[in-house]
Amino acid sequence: MNVFSYVLAEGDIPDAPQKYAGKFVVDDNVGESIHIHYRNVRLEFSVADFIRFAEECETATEVLDDGNR
DSSP: OOSOOEEEEEOOOOOOSSTTTTOEEEEEOTTSOEEEEETTEEEEEOHHHHHHHHHHHHHHHHHHHTTOO
16 A cells, blocks of 8 residues: 555535535545545545546436536
8 A cells, every 4th residue: 555645636515414524535645546535435446447437427427417507
């Protein structure tokens, strides 16, 4: 596991009755893996898997949104 990481994105999310209600961080462990921290859940992806996940999220957003932005 790499000890170096760079925060790629972070922001606030609406409050919820959870310990880390406002936590949202995406960090890059120097090209080895990408972590998404959402509230008190951590998702770990290889770089290739993260890119696929991001593409699938974008597609899902378009389908669910149905052009209503």
